[in-house]
Amino acid sequence: MSDFKLDPDKEYTLVLVKPDGYRRGLTGKILARIEQKGYAIVALRIVQATDDDLHEHYVEHRGKHFFESMVDFMQSGKLVAAVIEGTRVVEGVRSLVGATNPTEAAPGTIRGDYGRDYDSGQIQNLVHAADSPSSAAREIKVWFPDAC
Template sequence: MSEQTLILVKPDGVKRGLVGEILRRIEAKGYRIERMRMLTATDELLAKHYHEHTEKPFYTGMTDYMKSGPIVAAVIEGTRVIEGVRSLSGATEPTAAAPGTIRGDLGRDWGTGEIENLIHSSDGEESAALEISVWFD
């Protein structure tokens, strides 16, 4: 059974010219890009996306990073795509992410104090549906 997930190529991935490589890895795994757009995130959009984090101390730094440049948002489709894309992405902390993953091969700590980790992917069916509606209303 096919499902959908949201991925965001974050501003550091766009700035470094890695959009094609990230999408290539997702497509090479056999998943399909269903929809895609490039945009610069707004406070309102990020408040909807990160609604569970708005009161946390890291929220402002995280949203400043997410507004620092263009983002590529894409709806990815395929069987077990949520699990598969999260596996392809690797651990959240790029320095600790396994080689062979997007973050493990392409990410690193740049000393900014923020985790710049190239890609976001939904963590479950419920969050995927909500996040897709936020970015593709």
């Protein structure tokens, strides 16, 4: 994997550029927006997600009506996992990402500028960002187990 280790005195979040973002060639633009805000990308990998990865990552959604279609979408192509560091990084990155529904996401956000509804029955919104420090810690362990 890598030599990267989390520093307990720093704040981190996890970002996934989802298969739709990767397929559309938006990975660089998405990560650049995060860097332009002043956050640091401290670990990065391109991966084809497994069932185990996604069942662990989306543990809070298991059993919900959309879970299986979400897993299918997340396995529809490669994704990019990134650990981002910075002060109040979880909250800051969530603000940059924008609303879950890309049609409703404000202009100036990643989803507002690059996302749209494809009427596919799945929310294809380009990017995932952890919603809390505890979620970020758990999710980082899924995608970067050697860092923890």
